[in-house]
Amino acid sequence: MSDPTTFDPARRKPRPRPLLRTLVGDVLRRTRREQGRTLADVARTARVSMPYLSELERGRKEASSEVLAAVCDALRIELADVLDEVRRGLIDTRATQRAAKAPVIRLDAARRRRAPAHRDGDVQALAA
Template sequence: MDKPIDKAVADLGRDIGEYIRQQRNTAKISLRQLAKLAGVSNPYLSQIERGLRKPSAEILQQIAKGLRISAEALYVEAGILEQREGGALADAIVTAPELTERQKQVLLDVYESFRRENAAADHRAPAAPNQPAATNQSEE
């Protein structure tokens, strides 16, 4: 019975590692650079990215700082926190220290109104074909 739990923990480690690698590649930061920015060893970060180690919340916070993303985003990916309705943008608004509570609420209200508007528009729009018809096919 421990096998499924062990596999789930291993999958979480692999998922967070893949997410960190994607974020690092998107930011065009080398493994060595991120390790230095996060204050962790190069081999340890490599093990995290390969899913061999599951980082603590503190290490995730350091990695997030190095990647210049919210720690909450990493916590959600690692399964430490549940994602709020509204996703990463709502999380960023809620955790922004430079905003007052009133400003946060106004931004969340505006964001939610845009989401509702877009969802309603999606329901009204006719379904688009998955692939456009090919007009220039090579001859074989």
């Protein structure tokens, strides 16, 4: 399945949007690894199959609310904390997209615009 996109009229190209399942999976995997736990351990505790948990962590599967609650319980984290991390990821993605749109000004062009044309006999002072 392809990622949903939004249309950016200024660029005339579709701009990819992050998927919720990908961001949730990233948070679950990062949390599990920070705890030093194995996929098998968390899957067993959450009562889901190890391949299914792997698919969730990789953002390939959408977790139902029941499965997500079971995985959160197995990781001993609150669902609200997972969603807060996802929110931060969305904010970071949006900031990165805005930064990518910012115009790039070449240094030599900026210097040419700022440097006044001097005439013979003018004295220029340089600040260090």
